[in-house]
Amino acid sequence: MSHKVLVVEDEPALARALAINLRSHGWEVVTAADGRSGLDAAATTHPDVVLLDLGLPDLDGTEVISGLRGWTSVPIVVLSARQHGEDKVEALDLGADDYVTKPFAMNELMARLRAAVRRAEEVAPTVSTVQVGGLLIDLARKRVARDGTDVRLTPTEWAFLELLARNLGRLVPREQVLREVWGPGYEHEGHYLRVYAAQLRRKLEDNPAHPRHLVTTSGLGYTLEP
Amino acid sequence: MSHKVLVVEDEPALARALAINLRSHGWEVVTAADGRSGLDAAATTHPDVVLLDLGLPDLDGTEVISGLRGWTSVPIVVLSARQHGEDKVEALDLGADDYVTKPFAMNELMARLRAAVRRAEEVAPTVSTVQVGGLLIDLARKRVARDGTDVRLTPTEWAFLELLARNLGRLVPREQVLREVWGPGYEHEGHYLRVYAAQLRRKLEDNPAHPRHLVTTSGLGYTLEP
DNA sequence: TACGTCCTTGACGCTTCCTTGACGCCCGCG
DNA sequence: CGCGGGCGTCAAGGAAGCGTCAAGGACGTA
Structure with missing residues (x-):
């Protein structure tokens, strides 16, 4: 690669x-x-x-x-x-x-x-693949598997998840997510974050209402928890 | 050769x-x-x-x-x-x-x-031949055989297939396909992709309507699945 | 000149995805 | 106790992408 x-x-x-x-x-x-x-x-x-x-x-x-x-x-x-x-x-x-x-x-x-x-x-060998609980995120192939079976993500959902995965365990600020996924100028479209975080949770979390991996820190940003 | x-x-x-x-x-x-x-x-x-x-x-x-x-x-x-x-x-x-x-x-x-x-x-060491399912793709001779018999491809069809074969199992982004097959400046001619993906499927897939090898990922690109 | 091959382009219906709005919840603060 | 801001959820509309068919048109060759 x-x-x-x-x-x-x-x-x-x-x-x-x-x-x-x-x-x-x-x-x-x-x-x-x-x-x-x-x-x-x-x-x-x-x-x-x-x-x-x-x-x-x-x-x-x-x-x-x-x-x-x-x-x-x-x-x-x-x-x-x-x-x-x-x-x-x-x-x-x-x-x-x-x-x-x-x-x-x-x-x-x-x-x-x-x-x-x-x-x-x-x-420190480069990880082209990130594992989080039952989730296997393949950065190179742009794929996610949940408990072994592929999960279909839209381009925007993928961009969001990829950003969090590349910063595994670190808090990614709201503005950075908006800028890197939607582009400069979208730093104040906070609504997008909520919509897409919800969609990702529905597809990836066992209990979307109480996420264990895609965690929100109110007012700051999002973290993908290992 | x-x-x-x-x-x-x-x-x-x-x-x-x-x-x-x-x-x-x-x-x-x-x-x-x-x-x-x-x-x-x-x-x-x-x-x-x-x-x-x-x-x-x-x-x-x-x-x-x-x-x-x-x-x-x-x-x-x-x-x-x-x-x-x-x-x-x-x-x-x-x-x-x-x-x-x-x-x-x-x-x-x-x-x-x-x-x-x-x-x-x-x-970029040449893998001279790639096999996927009943398809045998000979990169060196620029030929494809399906279940043993040769398939005729046009130059553009071949360029498309070759690019996917050289990235077997990896997602090749839309823009990269357009740039490498049609040349720089064609990055937005998405229509070409659809036309040629369809032609390749008609020639190579058992069921062109439900492709198993030449797979598209909406909004992202194409993958040749092993 | 006529023909065949191939690339390009248009049109159409369908699916997928992004965007936007509306509503309810929780929590801190006046 | 009421209010506002940030968050989560659901749903609808429209935009963009996809698959298909087919008709020009460029090009080389007979």
């Missing part, structure tokens, strides 16, 4: 070249043009690896690394123009996984990204 | 010479005389490799490379009169796989084309 890389790079030409090359090698690519949006993108898209240029306009590269390391262990590959060892050491110390110096060969960069993802997966 | 090469070359004499030589070496050859028709041809004929002359009348060669890399990872071998490294680097960075400078030896060109195809097949 294909992996997702977040490219944080402020120079448009290089960002574009990287995106094209990565896509042609089967990566799913998300780009951000500065540190702050890079941190945001990492939080919302959950990439498998981050490719981070140290020379950003808004934040020092080390701040971005710290900002990521505060909450995620996603592998970080640093890209830098500086030849010398000083901030290489600093970056690696802060928690970066690898370091590539400009100019670089695209082949080498690809190899290092692949290696970073591979190492991370050895430590 | 024979591979298909798309030759994008504006100079008629050279295009003809290339076509003759390639055919005599067992290649199936499709030609295009400018960038735009080259992109079209790539989308409609699905070559195994593209041989691209950078000096085209209508588009910059780099635009052609980007246009291809937006949706396909077919290997690209660039042909150029310019001796020096600048646009070589640019072409390779944009996602070209190899670079040949004019004048060139036909032998060498052949070897590089073969190598490009070989590398591509190593990255």
Whole structure:
């Protein structure tokens, strides 16, 4: 299956070249043009690896690394123009996984990204399938089985459930659900949440009136409880 | 088996010479005389490799490379009169796989084309045959047999089926089918999907009205079920 | 030129899904 | 004690997607 890389790079030409090359090698690519949006993108898209240029306009590269390391262990590959060892050491110390110096060969960069993802997966293998009670959620095939038999979900129901499954056990805020399932601009359509949470419960819960897995936290959001 | 090469070359004499030589070496050859028709041809004929002359009348060669890399990872071998490294680097960075400078030896060109195809097949190893129920799908020979007897498919039907077969058991999203079978820009032509899914079912399913192999998931896409 | 193959497009009926509205419940707060 | 906001439920309307048939029309070939 294909992996997702977040490219944080402020120079448009290089960002574009990287995106094209990565896509042609089967990566799913998300780009951000500065540190702050890079941190945001990492939080919302959950990439498998981050490719981070140290020379950003808004934040020092080390701040971005710290900002990521505060909450995620996603592998970080640093890209830098500086030849010398000083901030290489600093970056690696802060928690970066690898370091590539400009100019670089695209082949080498690809190899290092692949290696970073591979190492991370050895430590914590990617789950393409999530099990919750009698529920088996197959993220790759976009399917749910309840006690062994397939359950039919509509596209929107699936998008909702998938989002919760990817954040298993974590509370997903109302606004994030609305934004990621219905798109930006729907952050205040709270009614949708209630309708679709009810539909999912009817299809997935043993007792829809007293859900044990798809739990509401009033005023905040929803959680898929293991 | 024979591979298909798309030759994008504006100079008629050279295009003809290339076509003759390639055919005599067992290649199936499709030609295009400018960038735009080259992109079209790539989308409609699905070559195994593209041989691209950078000096085209209508588009910059780099635009052609980007246009291809937006949706396909077919290997690209660039042909150029310019001796020096600048646009070589640019072409390779944009996602070209190899670079040949004019004048060139036909032998060498052949070897590089073969190598490009070989590398591509190593990255995405070809399972040469897929069996689902009474269907035997031979990816290498581009053939389908149903209960032992050959079934005639049109090129488009084949492209559709091949895509599903290469993702056996996985859901292939509507947009991906449209993009990879009809080319970029056709992502919203949902009607094509219905027409061709029906044709394939008529030819391949025991009961076309209740398909057991070519299954559609409403709003999402199609799956070839083992 | 005539023919055959195949892609494209239109029309129609049917099913599925999204959206929206109405209503009742619970709970905190004035 | 009444009120309002967030939540859960049900149902209806319309929009979008799906399956099918068939008629142009482009293209290559006899």
